[in-house]
Amino acid sequence: MAWDFETDDAYQAQLDWVDQFVREEIEPLDLVLGHPADVTDPRRNALVRPLQALVRQRRLWACHLGPELGGQGYGQVKLALLNEILGRSQYGPTVFGCQAPDSGNAEILAHYGTPEQKRRFLQPLLDNEIVSCFAMTEPQGGADPKVFKTRAVRDGDHWVISGQKWFASHARYAEFLIVMAVTDPEASPYKSMSMFIVPRNTPGLEFVRDVGFATEKAATHAYLNFDQVRVPADHMLGGRGEAFVVAQVRLGGGRIHHAMRTIGEARRALDMMCERVISRHTQGELLAEKQMVQEKLADSWIELEQFRLLVLRTAWLIDKHKDYRKVRKDISAVKAIMPRVLHDIASRALLLHGSLGISDEMPFAHLVMQSFHVGLADGPVEVHKATLAKQMLRDYTPSETLFPAYHLPLRREQAIEKYRQALEHIVV
Numbered sequence: 001m002a003w004d005f006e007t008d009d010a011y012q013a014q015l016d017w018v019d020q021f022v023r024e025e026i027e028p029l030d031l032v033l034g035h036p037a038d039v040t041d042p043r044r045n046a047l048v049r050p051l052q053a054l055v056r057q058r059r060l061w062a063c064h065l066g067p068e069l070g071g072q073g074y075g076q077v078k079l080a081l082l083n084e085i086l087g088r089s090q091y092g093p094t095v096f097g098c099q100a101p102d103s104g105n106a107e108i109l110a111h112y113g114t115p116e117q118k119r120r121f122l123q124p125l126l127d128n129e130i131v132s133c134f135a136m137t138e139p140q141g142g143a144d145p146k147v148f149k150t151r152a153v154r155d156g157d158h159w160v161i162s163g164q165k166w167f168a169s170h171a172r173y174a175e176f177l178i179v180m181a182v183t184d185p186e187a188s189p190y191k192s193m194s195m196f197i198v199p200r201n202t203p204g205l206e207f208v209r210d211v212g213f214a215t216e217k218a219a220t221h222a223y224l225n226f227d228q229v230r231v232p233a234d235h236m237l238g239g240r241g242e243a244f245v246v247a248q249v250r251l252g253g254g255r256i257h258h259a260m261r262t263i264g265e266a267r268r269a270l271d272m273m274c275e276r277v278i279s280r281h282t283q284g285e286l287l288a289e290k291q292m293v294q295e296k297l298a299d300s301w302i303e304l305e306q307f308r309l310l311v312l313r314t315a316w317l318i319d320k321h322k323d324y325r326k327v328r329k330d331i332s333a334v335k336a337i338m339p340r341v342l343h344d345i346a347s348r349a350l351l352l353h354g355s356l357g358i359s360d361e362m363p364f365a366h367l368v369m370q371s372f373h374v375g376l377a378d379g380p381v382e383v384h385k386a387t388l389a390k391q392m393l394r395d396y397t398p399s400e401t402l403f404p405a406y407h408l409p410l411r412r413e414q415a416i417e418k419y420r421q422a423l424e425h426i427v428v
Contacts, residue, residue, distance in 0.1 A: 007081060011078060011081075014058070014060065015081055015082065015085065017058065018060065018082065018085050018086075018096075019085050021051075021054075022085055022086065022088055022089055022092055023088075025051055026051065026089045026091050026092050026095050027088060027089045027091075029047060029048070029089070029090075029091040029095075030089055030090045030091055032047075033047065033048075033091070034217055034218060035173070035217055035218040035220055036048075036090060036091050036093075036094040036099060037094075037099070037131045037170045037172075037173045037220060038173055038218075039128065039129065039130060039131055039173065040173075048091065048094065048095060051095045052095055052096075052097065052128065055095060055096050055097070059072060060072070060082075060096060061096065061097045062096075062097035062098055062103070062106075062126060063078070063079060063082060063096070063098065064079055064098055064103055064107070064257070065106065065107070065110070065126070066110075069106070069110055069122075069126060070126055075315075075318075075319040076256055076314075076315035076316075076318040076319050077312060077315045077316050077319055079256070079257060079260075079315070080256055080257070080259075080260040080311060080312055080315040081260070081312075082096075082260075083098070083257045083260035083261050083264070084260040084261070084263050084264050084267075084308075085264060086098070086261060086264065087260060087261025087262060087263060087264025087265050088264040088265065088267070088268045092261075092264075093261070094128065097126070097128060098257070099131075100169070100254065100257075100258070101132060101133065101134040101169045101170065102125055102128075102131055102132050103254070103257070104134065104249070104254045105125065105132040105133075105134060105178050106122060106125050106126055106132075107249050108178060108195070108237055108246055108249050109121060109122040109125070109197075109237070110122060111238075111246075111249055112195075112237040112238045112246060113197075113237065114234055117197060117234075117235075121175070121176055121197065124175070130174075130175035130176075131170055131173050131174055131175065132170075132174050132175065132176055132177070132178065133168050133169055133170055133171040133174035133176070133177040133178070133222075134168070134169050134177075134178050135165040135168040135169075135171065135177045135178065135179045135180070135198075135224060136165070136179075136180045136247075137165065137166060137167050137168070138150060138163070138164060138165055138166065139164055139166050142167075142376075142380075143379055143380055143383050145189040145190060145192070145193065145244075146189045148180070148181075148182055148193065149163050149164070149182070150162070150163025150164065150165060150179070150180070150181045150182060150226060151163055151181060151182050151183075151185070152181035152182065152183050152194060152196060153183075154183075154233070155230070157232060157233050158230045158231060158232055158233060159181075159183075159196060159230070159231055159232075159233060159235070159236065160228055160229065160230050161179065161181050161196065161198065161204075161226045161228075161229040161230075161231065162226050162227065162228055162229070163181065163226050164223070164224065164225055164226070165179065165222075165223075165224040165226070166211075166221075166222075166223045166224065167211065167221045167223075168221060168222045168223075168224050169220075169221055170220045170221065171207065171210075171220070171221065171222030171224065172207075172210045172218075172219070172220045172221070172222055173220065174200060175199070175200055176197055176198065176199045176200060177197075177198045177200070177205075177224075178195055178196070178197060178198075178237065179195070179196045179197075179198050179226075180193050180194075180195055180243045180247070181193060181194060181196060183240055183241060184240065184241050187241055190244050191241040191242075191244075192241060193241065193243035193244070194236055194237075194238070194239075194240050194241060194242065194243050195236065195237040195238055195242075195243045195246045195247070196231055196235050196236055196237065197231065197235040197237060198226075198229060198231055198235070199231075202229050202230070202231060203229070203230070204226060204227040204228045204229040204230070205224065205225075205226060205227075205229050206224065206225040206226075206227060207222050207223075207224060208222070208223040208224065208225055209222070209223050210222050210223075211223060213369060213373055214369050215360075215365055215366040215369045215370075216366075248324055254378065255331050255334065255335055255378055256311060256314060256315050256318065256331070256334065258338075258374065258377075258378070259307075259311045259334045259335070259338050260311055260315075262338050262341070262342050262370075262374055263304065263307065263308050263311065265342060265346075265367055265370065266300075266304055266341060266342050266345045266346070266367075267304060268363070269345050269346050269349040269363070269364060269367055270297075270300050270301065270304060270345055270349070272349055272353075272362075273296070273297065273300065273345075273348060273349040273352055274297065276349075276352050276353055277293055277297065277352060280352075287352065293352065296348040296351075296352065299344070299348075300344070300345045300348055300349075303341050303344060303345065304341060304345060307334075307337060307338070307341045310330075310333065310334055310337070311334050313330070314327060314330040314331060314333075314334050317330055328387065328391055329387070329388055329391035329392065329395070332384040332385070332387040332388040332391070333384075333388050335378065335379065335381070335384040336381050336384040336385045336388060338374055338375075339371045339372065339374050339375030339381060340371075342367060342370065342371040342374065343368060343371035343372075346364050346367035346368045346370075346371060347364075347368055349364050349367075350362075350364035350365065350368065
């Protein structure tokens with residue numbers, strides 16, 4: 001049997017380089033630059049482009065993509081270990097060519113785009129010359145496809161899109177959007193929608209306003225209005241009614257990448273917590289010497305390591321089965337527990353830093369808010385818990401030789417009868 005908790009030496013050497021590179025070269029960028037998606041910022045490009053070139057030289061650029069697209073085609077375990085380190089810095093994924101939502105959108109284009117679309121959109125996206133947007137959520141709902149109202153109607157050689165989207169990720173800077181719209185309203189909800197490429201300058205596409213999450217540096221997510229937006233028929237990605245099939249290209253692995261980046265964020269908070277308690281005195285002793293503080297540290301370490309093992313096991317299962325549907329339960333479990341782990345650790349770190357902890361000079365308030373963000377993005381926690389429970393019951397097979405657990409009295413009588421003769425010969 002094979003059962004291992006070690007990384008092979010060659011890849012560990014790469015991870016060691018990434019760890020030092022992120023700490024020394026990338027983490028400082030978070031302190032001096034604006035949003036990573038603003039590819040028009042000359043200050044950003046002057047500092048980021050040379051680092052991206054170094055990553056390419058190390059053959060670590062866009063490792064989630066296959067060699068035909070300039071990546072390494074790494075499996076999910078390798079990607080998980082890499083993203084754990086990149087998650088420490090806001091600029092980490094951008095410098096390594098795996099930033100969301102561009103990484104997932106690139107995979108969709110690679111699978112479903114035409115040669116011309118790949119030339120116009122995919123290659124510049126892979127080179128980080130442009131950024132993209134994934135527009136799914138609508139004002140009246142995000143997790144329930146039955147309430148989506150944005151429609152796309154076929155008109156000759158075009159599709160005409162009408163409706164609204166909001167919290168469209170990084171639309172402020174996007175050169176194009178991938179938009180989910182209802183094309184078959186009479187079909188079942190999960191077969192009623194299709195995906196479309198919508199270039200930014202398409203007539204009828206209105207950017208109503210940008211909105212940012214609390215503690216973010218910039219408002220980058222847009223409220224959009226589609227007023228008879230016409231796109232060519234070949235701008236549909238995948239088949240008609242296959243939006244959810246197409247979406248799985250980006251969501252399954254993406255959720256694992258987000259989870260490992262979240263581990264990186266949480267570990268950074270835990271490291272800062274440790275530095276705080278061994279350097280801060282109160283009431284005549286170090287914070288580290290107080291048992292309630294020790295409990296906070298212990299709980300944080302345990303939660304983080306448990307979560308990390310769950311994520312890595314899920315990544316291993318994805319690599320093993322090569323089918324996200326077979327790992328749906330595990331992915332939902334990862335998604336469901338992720339917000340709580342980040343929230344708990346970031347909250348403890350914030351409290352142990354006192355007034356400094358709630359200031360904008362520390363990342364903890366942002367991480368607490370981020371915990372709510374990851375609890376909503378890619379499906380809310382409640383939806384994933386329901387999915388997990390349904391998958392558990394679907395896979396559960398009751399024993400044929402024992403009574404159900406709630407018939408314990410019957411099981412006891414059965415056991416007494418089975419062992420009666422043996423028990424009669426025992427003298428106590």
